[in-house]
Amino acid sequence: MIQARVSFARCPHYLTQQVEEAVRRCVGLLGGPEAFVRRGQKVLIKPNVLTDASPEEGIDTHPEVVRAAIRLVKPLASVVYCGDSPSVWGEKKDIDRVYEVSGIGKVCREEGVELVAFTKPKMRGGYPLTEWLDKVDKLVNVPKFKTHGYTMLTAGVKNLFGLVVGMNKMKIHRDRPHPEDLSRALVDIYEARKPDLTVLDGIVAMEGDGPGSSGRLRLMELIAAATDAMALDMVMAVVMGLEPYEIPTNKEGMRRGFFEGGLKTVELLGEDIRFFVARDFALPKTSYLSRMPRWALNIVTALLTMKPFVRQDHCRACGLCRASCPAGACQMSGGTMVIDDQKCILCLCCQEICPHQAIGVRKNFLLRLMSGK
Numbered sequence: 608m609i610q611a612r613v614s615f616a617r618c619p620h621y622l623t624q625q626v627e628e629a630v631r632r633c634v635g636l637l638g639g640p641e642a643f644v645r646r647g648q649k650v651l652i653k654p655n656v657l658t659d660a661s662p663e664e665g666i667d668t669h670p671e672v673v674r675a676a677i678r679l680v681k682p683l684a685s686v687v688y689c690g691d692s693p694s695v696w697g698e699k700k701d702i703d704r705v706y707e708v709s710g711i712g713k714v715c716r717e718e719g720v721e722l723v724a725f726t727k728p729k730m731r732g733g734y735p736l737t738e739w740l741d742k743v744d745k746l747v748n749v750p751k752f753k754t755h756g757y758t759m760l761t762a763g764v765k766n767l768f769g770l771v772v773g774m775n776k777m778k779i780h781r782d783r784p785h786p787e788d789l790s791r792a793l794v795d796i797y798e799a800r801k802p803d804l805t806v807l808d809g810i811v812a813m814e815g816d817g818p819g820s821s822g823r824l825r826l827m828e829l830i831a832a833a834t835d836a837m838a839l840d841m842v843m844a845v846v847m848g849l850e851p852y853e854i855p856t857n858k859e860g861m862r863r864g865f866f867e868g869g870l871k872t873v874e875l876l877g878e879d880i881r882f883f884v885a886r887d888f889a890l891p892k893t894s895y896l897s898r899m900p901r902w903a904l905n906i907v908t909a910l911l912t913m914k915p916f917v918r919q920d921h922c923r924a925c926g927l928c929r930a931s932c933p934a935g936a937c938q939m940s941g942g943t944m945v946i947d948d949q950k951c952i953l954c955l956c957c958q959e960i961c962p963h964q965a966i967g968v969r970k971n972f973l974l975r976l977m978s979g980k
Contacts, residue, residue, distance in 0.1 A: 610866060612637055614876040615883065616974035618810050619828045621662070621671045623727035628808055630675035632674070633832035636876040640679050643804040648744035650684040652720075654677050655751040655766045657818060658927075658960060659708035665811045665824040668751045670710035672808040672830070676749050677718045679806075689715050690723035690739060691769045692776070694931055694960045697795070702726075728772035732799025734779075734792070736770045740800050748802035748836055752809035752827065752843060754817035754957040756891040756968075759785055760820050760841050763805045763836030764797050764856045765844040769798070777956070781933035784952040790855035794863065795857075797836060805839050807831040809846075814889040819959045821966065829883050837865055838873045845870070845880065846889045856888050893955065914969055915957055917944050928957035928966065 614636040618629035628858035630794070633638055642974035644650055662669050670712050675691065681687050693705040696934065702724045715722040750766035768776065783789045788942035809829030813822035829846070833839035837860045841851035851869060851964030852858045866872050917928075922944050929937040929944065937957055944965075958966040 610872040611835035612874040613833040626671045627675040628828040644683045650745045651743040654749040659705040667709040670714040692725035735775045745803045747804040753813035756893045765837040777933035780954045790859045791860040794859045805833045805836045831917040848886045929958045931956045
């Protein structure tokens with residue numbers, strides 16, 4: 608039985624008209640915007656705005672995909688909001704800077720959309736999610752297709768982590784040091800507020816050690832839309848050359864009874880998925896963590912050593928890694944940033960947030976042999 612639908616369109620450039628046509632084509636295959644938004648409803652668009660990176664850096668959802676999502680729902684909605692909770696821990700001016708550098712702020716002004724910051728939490732499903740979820744009728748999820756050092760993939764489900772307000776994300780990371788644990792939290796959030804529509808920016812994806820500046824950009828020419836965020840992630844695993852269950856959040860969702868029939872329960876529409884499948888898609892160096900069962904990881908932890916370290920020739924001592932580290936492992940010492948291995952919980956928040964490619968991951972000899980890297 609079909610439980611969800613995912614559609615694909617080819618889009619080779621971030622030109623406004625091309626992106627809008629591709630997004631409309633994908634959503635049209637799912638029934639059109641009217642299938643997701645009723646006239647007069649309030650809509651929140653939730654892109655992936657990780658940090659203050661320019662559109663060319665491929666870290667945040669490209670502003671033209673956000674524009675296309677706005678134009679899709681605006682004729683129906685009474686009001687459209689756009690917002691996220693970027694990985695900055697400070698005053699509103701820090702969030703405003705991220706919106707401006709990413710290009711999201713400019714697009715929202717041009718399209719007459721109110722740009723909001725997720726600063727006030729309200730408990731939902733046991734998590735401090737943005738109060739904006741209670742102010743709108745519909746949630747449109749607009750993730751970026753990237754690898755992630757901890758969850759392997761950030762797309763439909765992982766993008767919802769941005770609904771968690773500010774520094775509460777640090778506590779969730781600290782309390783869930785294993786990918787399996789974090790995946791449970793991510794699926795909890797997905798269940799607490801499933802998006803009504805998900806539109807994926809995969810024109811330029813990120814492979815390797817994503818989702819920040821350490822990843823590598825790869826042209827995929829892909830726009831996708833889905834009636835269900837987890838269904839999208841299952842299909843994107845195939846695009847990465849993986850089985851759906853190899854993505855920890857997919858595995859957790861299937862354990863809970865979602866999409867028990869696997870890809871047979873997801874209808875694929877539009878462009879043939881085989882056009883986008885990349886068998887050589889580079890995974891994060893840490894991808895073995897997501898694939899290893901907890902008991903095995905506990906047994907071999909002493910032998911398979913992998914720790915982040917600071918590339919001093921890249922480091923600008925900006926302090927973002929220290930501010931984002933939930934374990935307090937990143938510290939200044941003698942004017943340089945260092946990582947305390949004893950405190951590190953390997954969440955890789957430091958690598959995710961660093962804008963200078965200054966955080967690497969060091970493996971011992973045995974782990975390099977096992978991973979082939």
